[in-house]
Amino acid sequence: MRRPTPRPARGAARRQRGILARMRGGLSAWLTAHGRALLGSLGRLARMPLSALMTVGVLAISLALPALFLLMLQNVERLSADWDRGASLSVFLGLEVESSRVQELADEFAQRPPVQASTIIPPEQALEDFRRMAGMDEALDLLDENPLPAVIVLVPDPGLDAEALQVLGSEIEAEAEVDTVRLDLAWVERLQRISELLRRAVWLVAGLLGLTVVLVVGNTIRLAIQNRREEIVIAKLIGATDGFIRRPFLYEGLWYGLLGGLTAAALVGGVRLALAGPASELARLYQTGPILVGPGATGFGLLCLAGIALGLTGSWLAVGRHLAAIEPK
Amino acid sequence: MIRFEHVGKRYDGGFEALQDLSFELEQGELAFLTGPSGAGKSTLLRLIALLERPSRGHIRVAEIDLSRLRRRHIPYLRRRIGMIFQDHRLLHDRTVFDNVALPLIINGIADHREIARRVRAALDKVGLLGRERYYPVTLSGGEQQRVGIARAVVTRPPILLADEPTGNLDPGLSGEIMQLFVEFNRVGVTTLIASHDLELVGRLGFRRIGLCDGRLDPDVAGGVRA
Numbered sequence: 001m002r003r004p005t006p007r008p009a010r011g012a013a014r015r016q017r018g019i020l021a022r023m024r025g026g027l028s029a030w031l032t033a034h035g036r037a038l039l040g041s042l043g044r045l046a047r048m049p050l051s052a053l054m055t056v057g058v059l060a061i062s063l064a065l066p067a068l069f070l071l072m073l074q075n076v077e078r079l080s081a082d083w084d085r086g087a088s089l090s091v092f093l094g095l096e097v098e099s100s101r102v103q104e105l106a107d108e109f110a111q112r113p114p115v116q117a118s119t120i121i122p123p124e125q126a127l128e129d130f131r132r133m134a135g136m137d138e139a140l141d142l143l144d145e146n147p148l149p150a151v152i153v154l155v156p157d158p159g160l161d162a163e164a165l166q167v168l169g170s171e172i173e174a175e176a177e178v179d180t181v182r183l184d185l186a187w188v189e190r191l192q193r194i195s196e197l198l199r200r201a202v203w204l205v206a207g208l209l210g211l212t213v214v215l216v217v218g219n220t221i222r223l224a225i226q227n228r229r230e231e232i233v234i235a236k237l238i239g240a241t242d243g244f245i246r247r248p249f250l251y252e253g254l255w256y257g258l259l260g261g262l263t264a265a266a267l268v269g270g271v272r273l274a275l276a277g278p279a280s281e282l283a284r285l286y287q288t289g290p291i292l293v294g295p296g297a298t299g300f301g302l303l304c305l306a307g308i309a310l311g312l313t314g315s316w317l318a319v320g321r322h323l324a325a326i327e328p329k
Numbered sequence: 330m331i332r333f334e335h336v337g338k339r340y341d342g343g344f345e346a347l348q349d350l351s352f353e354l355e356q357g358e359l360a361f362l363t364g365p366s367g368a369g370k371s372t373l374l375r376l377i378a379l380l381e382r383p384s385r386g387h388i389r390v391a392e393i394d395l396s397r398l399r400r401r402h403i404p405y406l407r408r409r410i411g412m413i414f415q416d417h418r419l420l421h422d423r424t425v426f427d428n429v430a431l432p433l434i435i436n437g438i439a440d441h442r443e444i445a446r447r448v449r450a451a452l453d454k455v456g457l458l459g460r461e462r463y464y465p466v467t468l469s470g471g472e473q474q475r476v477g478i479a480r481a482v483v484t485r486p487p488i489l490l491a492d493e494p495t496g497n498l499d500p501g502l503s504g505e506i507m508q509l510f511v512e513f514n515r516v517g518v519t520t521l522i523a524s525h526d527l528e529l530v531g532r533l534g535f536r537r538i539g540l541c542d543g544r545l546d547p548d549v550a551g552g553v554r555a
Contacts (some may be wrong), residue, residue, distance in 0.1 A: 025439075032439035234418050238480075239380070239408035242401070242434045328380050 037247040042255055044248075052256075055220050059260025059307065064267040066206030067303050071268065071295055073202050076195050078293065089154040090170055090182040098175050102150045105177065114156050114168055149179060171233075210310055213260065217253050217314030218239050225254060225322045226304040237328045249319045250312060257311020261304035266293060268303070330356040330519040331377060331487065332474060336386035337528045338543075340371055346372040347543045350386070354521060357485075359514040361530045362523040363549065364540035372525035373540070377429045377521070379403050380412050380553040391487060408436060411481030411518075415493040417473045419465040419480075425452070426461035436484055451483040452476075478509055489513060491522040495529070503529055505519075513536075 045052040091109065093102060104122055110118040121129075126148040131140055156165055156173075165183060173181040225232070232245055272294050279292040295303070331354040338347040347369045354360055362370045375381045377386055379395055388395045388443055391409060398406060419428050429448045453459050455475040466472050474494060481489060491510065495503035507522075507529060514520045524530055530537060541550025 029437040029439045033437060034436075036434070231420055233436060234420060235431070236404075237380075237407065237412055237418065238432045238435055239404045239406075239410075241404045244404075244435055 004270045013280070033224055033244070034247065037252075039249045039250045041251040044252065045259075052259075055216065055256055056259045056263055058216050058310070059213050059256060060218070060263035060267055062209045062308075063264035063303060063307055064271075065270050066202065066209050067264060067295065067299070068271060069202040069205060071272075071299070072282055073195065073198055075293055076198065078133050087164070089156065089172070091152040091154060091172055092179045092182065093150045093152065094177055095149050097150060099150065100178070102152070105175075106152045109152060109154055109172065112168070112171075114164060115154050116157055118154045119153045119155075121153060123148045123150055125299055160217060213307070213310040214314040214317065215256070217256050217311045218318040220256065221249050221253055221315040221318035222322055224248060225318065225326070229326055232323070232326050233328045236326075242323070245323060246319050249323070250315050252319075253311040253313075253315020255311070256315075257307040257309070258304060259307075260311065261307025264307065265300040268300075330354055330358070330383065331393060331521065332389040333373075334387045334389075335336065336376065336383045336388055336449070338376065338381065345543050347383075348377075350545060352538055352545065354519060354526065357514070357517045358536065359520040360536040360538055361533075362521060362538050363527060363530055364546060365525065368498065368546075369543040370491055370542040372543075373519065374412075374492050374523055375476070377488075377490060378407055378412060381455065386509040401540055408484065409486050409488060411484070411486040411489045413474075413477050413481050413489070413491040413494045415496040417436055417465070417477040419473060419476055421465050423464075424461065425463050425465065425468070425476050425517075428465065428476055429483050432480060432484045447483055448479075449478040451496070454482065454512075455479045462496075470497050471506070474498065474506060475509070480507070482513060486517060487517075488498055489518050489520045491520070495526060500529070506519075507533060 091105075093105065097105075099122065102122070106118045106120050109115055123146045127140065127146050129147070154168075156168065169181045169183050172178055235245055272292060275292055333352050336347055336350045337345065339345050350373070362373060364370055372381070376395075378381050379398065382396075383409050390406065392405065395406070395527030398512060420431070423431075424450055426445075429451055433444050433447060437445075448461070451460060452461065455478050457472060457475050457479065460468065460472070460476075462494055463509050467474065474497075478494070481491075481495075481513060489510065494510075495506050498506065510520050510522060511533065537549050
């Protein structure tokens, strides 16, 4: 029989203190039970480091791949946003237009409401740029005179949508001295479509790899349950609740997820470091900002959280499916 | 303390392990469950700890009607029953100390010193103090059984059930083990021991509940007190 707990002799206050003390005791027992399960499951991983490492490795790769894809996508979107803002109208003037007239036209275009600024690219500079960028030195030397017209680059208001931009373009194209207007828009739109396609593909792949994490952890926990079958039977015989038996396996899944997440974060960091040199070289050539921006502390935190969530899900599935089947015989 | 009312247990396939079994064990009583192999001794013990449910009849344990006990409450019933098995059922990858401490941990006792104190007290009672750091495989059969007994009594349960606790032991060791149960019974633990060792049981002179083909054996004192 359970021994009667000593009752407070008198007074509600004293009784209340007793209840509080018991609640504190219950809380500390709860904390101890969880702490024990948490550390115990970590200890079990440490006792079989090789198989734990292999599982963690699989999880890390499965987590790192979608993280890298997402990071790539983020960078592409950031860059395309940069370019998007740079959407501009190139107004090619007729070859016969005098350079003094070019300045007047540029000022006139700049007056129009959706235009923010206008820049003139005189034919000489255009030729110089062409020579430098395209590496067509010799071919250009064959020409007697500069075949390039003057160009006025118009930068519209950043908020301007594609349609309004098109209207502005045809208005200017109607001018007698304007030869053609080129909207640097089509490729921006294409880039947006491509990045949308990429985003969907990346999330699909991320979903599949997340499922991989769940299945790998689930299978690992299933094996752990099978290996400790006898222990589970004995614990049930002695009066362990389902929660008591479930706990260490759930925490094992949590550890796998967390370790997988941390390793994945390290992998992502390593890959970024390996790509940093070529990326900054590329950025220098294209004169953009940094091309490869890392996930940052938030990204790494999310990666670990995703690992924990997926690990717990996997172990929860395994535990729910396999523990109930083990009953003392 | 333990009361069977017209209890029957029928397994899938039609085998009747127990039929119309009624008896009562008072609080603080010690009784031996005897009978040949296959008479239903193990089944009877398993019904008390709800390792199985009876097909017919009612069982009351410590004023609890087992047929009304929900599945999630079964662990709390088992915590009030110390169980001892012929094959000890120890965890072989844990030390003697950890094996005996397991029920305390399952009971949610958090204080390490309290656990250590009670484990040592239980090991002291079975005469194994000083073997805490050993692993079960390094102990003899009799010693392993004592560890099993220490584990069963460490939470001071009001009921002890033992299924052939001396089945693998020689007569001298068997006597010592049985003497341990007699001592626990002396401090008020209701004890039911299944044994086919009629000679040893007869020598100890406690109540006998005889089983034969799943029924009370009329040749033994049976459901009434001896």
